[in-house]
Amino acid sequence: MEPRSVCNPVETLMPLAPVAVPATSDQSGPATLPAPRTAPAGAPAPSRRTRTVPTHTVPSRTVPTCTVPTGTPGTTAPATVGIVGLGYVGLPTALALAESGHHVVGYDIAADRLAAIRSGAVDLLPSDRARLDRRIGTDLLELTTDPAALAAAGTLLVCVPTPVDHHLVPDLGPLRAACATVVAHAVPGQTIVLTSTTYVGSTRDLLVGPLADRGLVVGRDVFVAFSPERIDPGVADHLPERTPRVVGGITPECGRRAAAALLPASAAVHTVSSPEAAEMTKLLENTFRAVNIALANEFAGIARQFDVDVREVVDAAATKPYGFMAFRPGPGVGGHCIPCDPHYLLWQLRSGPVAAPVTEAAMASIATRPHAVVARAREVLAEAGRPVTGARVLVVGVAYKPGVADVRESPALTVIDELRRLGADVAFTDPLVDRLPTANGPLDSRPDPADDDWDLVITHTLHRDADHSWLVTGTADRPAPTVLDAAYGLADAPNRYPL
Numbered sequence: 001m002e003p004r005s006v007c008n009p010v011e012t013l014m015p016l017a018p019v020a021v022p023a024t025s026d027q028s029g030p031a032t033l034p035a036p037r038t039a040p041a042g043a044p045a046p047s048r049r050t051r052t053v054p055t056h057t058v059p060s061r062t063v064p065t066c067t068v069p070t071g072t073p074g075t076t077a078p079a080t081v082g083i084v085g086l087g088y089v090g091l092p093t094a095l096a097l098a099e100s101g102h103h104v105v106g107y108d109i110a111a112d113r114l115a116a117i118r119s120g121a122v123d124l125l126p127s128d129r130a131r132l133d134r135r136i137g138t139d140l141l142e143l144t145t146d147p148a149a150l151a152a153a154g155t156l157l158v159c160v161p162t163p164v165d166h167h168l169v170p171d172l173g174p175l176r177a178a179c180a181t182v183v184a185h186a187v188p189g190q191t192i193v194l195t196s197t198t199y200v201g202s203t204r205d206l207l208v209g210p211l212a213d214r215g216l217v218v219g220r221d222v223f224v225a226f227s228p229e230r231i232d233p234g235v236a237d238h239l240p241e242r243t244p245r246v247v248g249g250i251t252p253e254c255g256r257r258a259a260a261a262l263l264p265a266s267a268a269v270h271t272v273s274s275p276e277a278a279e280m281t282k283l284l285e286n287t288f289r290a291v292n293i294a295l296a297n298e299f300a301g302i303a304r305q306f307d308v309d310v311r312e313v314v315d316a317a318a319t320k321p322y323g324f325m326a327f328r329p330g331p332g333v334g335g336h337c338i339p340c341d342p343h344y345l346l347w348q349l350r351s352g353p354v355a356a357p358v359t360e361a362a363m364a365s366i367a368t369r370p371h372a373v374v375a376r377a378r379e380v381l382a383e384a385g386r387p388v389t390g391a392r393v394l395v396v397g398v399a400y401k402p403g404v405a406d407v408r409e410s411p412a413l414t415v416i417d418e419l420r421r422l423g424a425d426v427a428f429t430d431p432l433v434d435r436l437p438t439a440n441g442p443l444d445s446r447p448d449p450a451d452d453d454w455d456l457v458i459t460h461t462l463h464r465d466a467d468h469s470w471l472v473t474g475t476a477d478r479p480a481p482t483v484l485d486a487a488y489g490l491a492d493a494p495n496r497y498p499l
Contacts, residue, residue, distance in 0.1 A: 334400025
């Protein structure tokens with residue numbers, strides 16, 4: 001296997017001129033939610049030391065690579081890595097690092113989560129499940145609810161969720177608690193890497209300042225960086241070791257140590273000049289996706305107006321080898337990335353002079369998409385002469401994306417709750433989700449939905465290995481049902497209505 005690479009910050013095809021970037025910033029920790037990082041009106045610009053980013057040249061638009069000399073201080077990854085939070089990000093990260101030969105200490109506050117991991121009752125790709133089977137119970141993977149165990153790790157990765165509340169305000173509770181735990185148990189020589197998607201400046205606010213309060217100087221006693229997670233649940237092609245990482249250190253040595261620690265479980269490491277640049281990188285990545293998904297959904301409605309198949313249009317546009325990236329329409333977005341992450345940026349901008357109208361419009365459009373599914377369902381039922389009250393409706397797939405059992409922020413939750421509120425008799429089927437929490441209590445998945453009569457079937461998530469043929473061909477006893485294809489995946493269904 002060829003050695004992976006640690007990369008320096010490069011974004012253009014020409015040599016970069018030296019760029020001055022701040023070396024310090026406000027390190028105060030907020031009492032509740034930190035205020036946006038803007039200066040008061042009329043305040044003089046603070047005097048700040050600067051450092052210079054070196055000049056580099058890139059020959060092509062691939063991930064830039066360079067060699068880390070052996071023996072360079074801070075380039076040897078420590079033998080023990082601590083993972084704080086073993087959810088959808090932390091667990092695959094822990095398994096990838098254990099697979100690369102590291103001793104991993106996995107810390108989580110939830111004992112039941114650790115019990116589920118030990119028993120294998122967790123949502124993982126087959127390759128990650130095989131890794132778990134190989135490593136669980138061995139010295140390479142230690143699971144604990146005792147934060148004191150983190151002191152034995154040379155590197156700590158913070159991998160906790162960063163959701164938003166019902167008002168779309170960032171819920172920093174889990175992240176603040178995790179960072180406080182890390183700071184309380186930090187020891188000299190450790191490298192601490194924050195990976196959770198969050199607001200710009202959070203690494204300094206939640207780690208650097210509190211560490212200084214303990215007398216630990218970042219860049220001398222401990223080493224702090226931000227490296228946004230890039231876990232793509234359910235997609236085998238995007239395992240951690242096949243995906244480049246971005247790292248921004250508080251100091252150059254912080255960045256080097258963090259990059260060296262992450263490299264064994266990454267395709268490459270691209271370093272940027274600061275944690276703020278790395279934090280904003282993640283916000284750009286997911287805001288880019290949100291904007292383009294909103295645009296794809298908008299074009300789906302336009303295509304239906306002109307009686308054109310939007311899938312055919314997207315596939316045709318995707319033949320262009322430059323200037324276009326294919327995004328597919330659907331019933332909405334879920335998980336803890338696209339529905340949440342851009343709101344961290346929008347929240348931070350609220351008290352400042354800079355607006356983000358494109359991002360705001362995209363997030364508003366995304367929020368209304370599940371309601372559009374319900375409105376279209378009512379139209380289809382009305383066309384068949386069936387009122388929504390008392391209609392038997394089946395939702396096919398309730399996970400937020402194919403290949404996972406995760407229902408966090410799934411549009412199906414809103415669709416089901418709203419249809420039930422309107423009086424419909426709603427059920428669901430999903431081979432990966434046995435039970436779904438709803439506003440009116442839990443629903444159990446229907447294992448054999450083809451055996452029932454449905455006034456309407458709504459495709460929400462089409463898992464790759466699930467049998468959906470009955471929606472196209474029907475069964476020996478029943479014809480194919482009326483389908484509202486919100487997933488845009490059943491072109492051959494005879495009674496198909498596009499969303």
